Each structure stands twice: as C-alpha cells, then as structure tokens.
Amino acid sequence: MCLVAHRKICKACRCSQEEHSLSSELEDDRRIGRLLADSQYSSLTARLKGGDGGRVYKRNRMIVTNPNISGKDPTFDTVTYEWAPPGLAQKLRCETCKQTVPGDCPVVFAARAGYARQWHPACFVCCRCAEPLADLIYFWKGGAPWCGRHYCESLRPRCAGCDEIIFSEDYQQVEGLAWHKKHFACLECEMPLMGKPFTLANTSLLCTICSQSKRL
Template identity: 70%
Template sequence: MLERCIEATEAILYMELIPKEMQPVAGTEGAYHRRRQLLRQLPVYDVDPAQCLSLSEGEVGAMEEFVKLYKQDALGVGEVALPGEAGTAKDEGKQPPKNGKKTPQETSSAPNGTVTDCNKKSEYHCERCKQVAPLGSPVVFAERGGYARLWHPTCFVCCRCSEALVDLIYFWKDESLMCGRHYCEAVRPRCAGCDEIIFSEDYQQMEGLAWHRNHFSCVECEQPLTGKSFILDQAKLLCTTCSKSSKRA
C-alpha cells in the first residue's frame, strides 16, 4: 500500500513538471495535443500493413519483419522514478541465484548502468541538458539506454524533432532517443508523396527526399514525372506546366 502511495505521489509530481498546455487531461488542449502527437510520432501506417495504400506481398513481408525487429531491438516506454530508484519494480519477486553470485543487474560493472550503480551516486545529471536532477524530483529512464542515464521530464524528447515523446514511447538508436516517425525514417526511406515508409527497392530519390515510383508525379495534375522535366518546390513536385501556372497565380 505504501509503495502505491509513493508511485502515485511521483506521478503527480511528474505531471506538475510537464507544461500545463501539454498535460493530457480529458477535454483540454493537452489532450488534443497528445492525440495529434500520437498520429504524428506513431503513424498507424508505419506499423500495420492493412493501413497502407497498396503493398505487394513482398513489401508486406518486409514491413512485418521491420516491425518485429524494432519491437525487439529499439522500442521502449520510459519509466518515471526518482533518481536512483529506477528498475526496482522489475527486481521485485526475483529469486536469488542458487550459486549465491550476483546477477549482472546487481553488479556495478554492467556497461549500461544498473539500479545499484545509480544508488551509489550522490549527484545525477540529465542526459540531454546536463543539468542537475534533484533527488526528490521525478525523472525518466529509458531501459534500453541503461539506468545510468536519466532525463528531466521536459528533456525526454526525440533527438531529431525535439518533440516530447508522447506517452513516453521511445525508440533507441545510436545512443539516442527517437520518436517512432524519425526512427523509421532513419532506417528506411519515407515517401514524400504518401508519407508511408518505402519497403520496395524500386523508388525515386532526390535532394534527400524519396518517393514510391508511382508517387513520383505532379501534385497538381498527377502526371507521372519519371523521365520528364519537373520542379521541386518545398518538397512538392510540379510539372513545368503546373509550375508556370502556379507562378502566374
């Protein structure tokens, strides 16, 4: 009962550290913001082939394998706790090893840091801003990054877009936090036409952008542009005719 009270207190303190306009209270702007961020950071068509416009059998298989691997290797949910107390819930109920030796999580030499490591520290610093994390103030841990790292609640953001990670859902890549959208884009190209991840090897690429072959077309008249002259204007493809019309307007 006492532990539940402590957890509830930490949750309240955590919410107080989040900007008011971002607190996901039902019926408030914070709740709408959360919904928008979910759609932005975790597009349904990045995880469910049925939500994509059209995938071949091979592309469906590639997507399913892609999702399986990132769930196994990169996806996580941040853990809110006081500095030095992360991971304790996971250790409850574990039986001591029969040989009497400590597990890797109980030793101070584990590469990613552990609960024991954190408890030995006298001062904690946020991984992002490098400022001190007060002992009595909740922080966020990312298990995939190791419990030696922690973040202030407002610093638990995507390293690409700097947006707060909605519901603390993160992807761990290259020693950094990412939202789902930018993790996927770091591994596979995203089509500038339909916004879906490209799982075909037959696609068009230019100036850091990519398109499915059948989406490489004018945004105005939808004329296919492969092998034709076109204008790329702020990530929008225009055939020369539509480009001239747009300038006249």
C-alpha cells in the same frame, strides 16, 4: 500485506501479524537471492559470509540530499530510496540539461542507455524533433532517444508525396527526397512524371506545362 501501523494488524482481514507469518527482511532477501542467483541479474546478489553458500539479494538503498534555500537559513531535504539501479551516485544529474535532479522529482531511465544516464521527465525527448517521450514508446540509436517517426526515417526513406515510410526497394529519389513510384506525379494535374521532364520546388513536383503556367 498492508498493516495498521500502531496495532500491527492487517487492514484487509484484521488478523494479527503473527497469524500472517510475516517474513523478515533477511528472509525476503534470501528468497530473492535464490531467484536471481542463476539469472542474468546475479550481480544483484551476494554470497553470505559464514553461511550455507546461498546468495542474498543486495539491497541498493540510496539517500539523496538536496538543499532547500527558500528560507533565510538553508536546510536539507533528504529522501531515501529503498532501491536504486546499481552504480548511481548520490546526486543524479540530468543527461540533457546537466542539472541535478531534485530528490522528490521522478527520474527517467532508458534501459538501452544504461543506468549511468538519467533524465528529468521533461528532458527525455526525441533527439530530432524534441517530442516528449517519457510516457511513449521510444527507440534508442546513436546514443540518443528517438520518437517512432524519426527512428523509422533513419532506417527507411519517407515519401514526399504521401508522407508514409517507403518499404519497397523500387522508388524514385531526387535531390535527397524520395517518392513511391505511383506518387511521383505533378502536384497540380497529377500526371505521372516517371521518365518525363519536371521541376521541383521545395517538395512540390510540377510537370513542364503546370510549371510554366505558374510563372505566367
């Protein structure tokens, strides 16, 4: 519920705080604690001392202080986060650029990387092509984020002819490059080259005739 702060009334229906029967923060923490107690997130709860044996949600507030040196005398900007992942230090350091993340800057967490690692949004990029991944689906492999294209390439070969992933086990491979069998053909005349002599220049396949004509 959203309240008008100075009058403690609901912005939607204009009724008083008492009519809404607002719960206290402790009551909310008890309810959340009961929900999480028997789940994989039970570590986010704690048993109340001298209580009835129930568990309460552990709020993990974090205060981040950053110096502001724009003026003659430095001041400090303080931001309080109502919740932060467990185990974080007060000062967040970016995994890529190793610079402290300002308190007013969004932070990217990758669930598969664990909460001990975080990035500036601009630093959360594919480890192969540096494509920004903050607002995209990402993959995690070898301790680093990957874009979809290069993650797939790490699992399956990509055809040098059509630029698509090869899912079949029956394909042609030459000098570290791969082709669907139907795409293993001369770039100029499109003659199939399976079992025939050919030349390879960069990623271009040429039959003997087309290769010789290019030299003339």
